[in-house]
Amino acid sequence: MAKQFGKVVVVAPDAPQSGMGHAITIGKPLRMNPVHIFGDVEAYQCSGTPVDCVKLAVDKVLHHKPDFCFSGINHGANHSVNVIYSGTMSAAMEAAIEGIPAIGFSLLDYAYDADFGLAQQVAHEMIHQISSGQIPKKGLYNVNIPNVNPKKYKGLKFCRQANAKWKENFVDRVDPHGKKYYWLTGEFQNLDKGKDTDVWALQHHYASVVPVQYDLTDYTLFKQLTGS
Amino acid sequence: MAKQFGKVVVVAPDAPQSGMGHAITIGKPLRMNPVHIFGDVEAYQCSGTPVDCVKLAVDKVLHHKPDFCFSGINHGANHSVNVIYSGTMSAAMEAAIEGIPAIGFSLLDYAYDADFGLAQQVAHEMIHQISSGQIPKKGLYNVNIPNVNPKKYKGLKFCRQANAKWKENFVDRVDPHGKKYYWLTGEFQNLDKGKDTDVWALQHHYASVVPVQYDLTDYTLFKQLTGS
Numbered sequence: 427m428a429k430q431f432g433k434v435v436v437v438a439p440d441a442p443q444s445g446m447g448h449a450i451t452i453g454k455p456l457r458m459n460p461v462h463i464f465g466d467v468e469a470y471q472c473s474g475t476p477v478d479c480v481k482l483a484v485d486k487v488l489h490h491k492p493d494f495c496f497s498g499i500n501h502g503a504n505h506s507v508n509v510i511y512s513g514t515m516s517a518a519m520e521a522a523i524e525g526i527p528a529i530g531f532s533l534l535d536y537a538y539d540a541d542f543g544l545a546q547q548v549a550h551e552m553i554h555q556i557s558s559g560q561i562p563k564k565g566l567y568n569v570n571i572p573n574v575n576p577k578k579y580k581g582l583k584f585c586r587q588a589n590a591k592w593k594e595n596f597v598d599r600v601d602p603h604g605k606k607y608y609w610l611t612g613e614f615q616n617l618d619k620g621k622d623t624d625v626w627a628l629q630h631h632y633a634s635v636v637p638v639q640y641d642l643t644d645y646t647l648f649k650q651l652t653g654s
Numbered sequence: 655m656a657k658q659f660g661k662v663v664v665v666a667p668d669a670p671q672s673g674m675g676h677a678i679t680i681g682k683p684l685r686m687n688p689v690h691i692f693g694d695v696e697a698y699q700c701s702g703t704p705v706d707c708v709k710l711a712v713d714k715v716l717h718h719k720p721d722f723c724f725s726g727i728n729h730g731a732n733h734s735v736n737v738i739y740s741g742t743m744s745a746a747m748e749a750a751i752e753g754i755p756a757i758g759f760s761l762l763d764y765a766y767d768a769d770f771g772l773a774q775q776v777a778h779e780m781i782h783q784i785s786s787g788q789i790p791k792k793g794l795y796n797v798n799i800p801n802v803n804p805k806k807y808k809g810l811k812f813c814r815q816a817n818a819k820w821k822e823n824f825v826d827r828v829d830p831h832g833k834k835y836y837w838l839t840g841e842f843q844n845l846d847k848g849k850d851t852d853v854w855a856l857q858h859h860y861a862s863v864v865p866v867q868y869d870l871t872d873y874t875l876f877k878q879l880t881g882s
Binding site for chain 2: 452456485587589605609610642643648
């Protein structure tokens with residue numbers, strides 16, 4: 427779909443990277459090799475994390491900064507606090523740190539055979555609105571697509587990140603050698619009743635668009651502490 | 655040092671986690687075992703990431719939320735944009751998401767035999783000021799300690815996160831089998847001349863204290879997009 431708007435080059439991890447956050451690979455070297463799975467689109471698989479892929483793409487594949495970085499599409503929600511755990515959004519954020527306009531896309535459907543039809547439509551809408559200046563190009567956007575029949579889809583909605591968390595509930599098991607191990611599981615808890623949040627928008631069949639930044643300073647507390 | 659203030663329980667990764675960011679372990683189970691390396695302090699090593707350690711500590715070790723989470727101390731700076739790549743700060747952030755007051759500590763010295771004397775003094779100062787109410791307890795703090803002679807140390811300084819980035823410069827090598835691999839290296843670029851930043855404070859022999867939050871919404875752009 428992105429091919430309609432310009433030349434596309436793909437650099438992607440060679441294995442699933444769920445929950446990889448903003449991890450980078452420091453202690454071991456990376457491999458990167460061309461693959462031919464997207465027809466005439468230049469593509470590479472990389473042994474590293476999503477963030478490594480962005481760094482390698484700029485430094486060793488393109489040798490310059492691209493006009494855009496599109497990250498994903500992710501299987502599963504990256505709304506609310508999930509933005510922090512998400513490899514997809516961390517890759518987009520890495521591009522933004524480099525000064526590259528970036529969008530991360532996620533579909534609220536974990537199924538391997540998920541239908542990406544609506545996601546394609548939403549991506550087209552986003553890129554078109556950015557290209558035409560309706561949405562500022564110089565930004566980082568977290569776009570989540572609801573898992574609904576396209577007929578029920580209501581459009582893009584600009585949102586803030588909902589205040590939510592995961593309530594951990596590790597499952598203990600014992601291996602055949604008598605040793606314990608733990609599987610991470612959790613229950614999503616939305617603590618935010620706001621109608622301007624991404625969680626609300628998705629529940630109401632909008633695609634949520636959260637403009638994202640990476641200055642983590644808590645300015646309210648900063649002002650309180652410095653008396654400024 | 656923290657023992658002076660209450661009961662301490664340690665849950666730490668069993669291997670280095672540099673650049674692990676906010677990664678969590680989803681696709682494989684975790685191991686956690688008691689270790690006896692800190693005298694009478696209850697301690698566990700965990701096969702997961704720093705964030706996994708916090709989740710396991712709350713759910714499977716303590717079975718309740720502790721009064722504080724102290725993360726680190728990290729060898730090397732976690733000021734400015736490094737907060738995003740840092741496993742140390744991500745663990746502290748995970749605690750904050752759980753509602754636990756948290757501090758991440760980092761020393762600007764990568765040496766294995768680094769002197770932690772000043773770091774100990776700074777940690778004591780932070781915990782003391784929080785305990786006595788001078789610094790709000792309910793917060794998440796990114797504390798970096800300068801690599802200076804304690805006599806030159808000027809005290810704590812509340813800061814904002816400096817706007818900085820890493821300029822990638824991958825080193826290409828060829829393995830004995832003729833195949834290419836890449837080592838991530840980079841050059842730190844401070845783009846921020848502000849005297850209220852963590853980078854400035856550390857250069858001037860202060861310990862930098864940045865109050866941190868995890869709502870990544872870009873509210874300036876959000877307001878512009880929503881006309882609010």
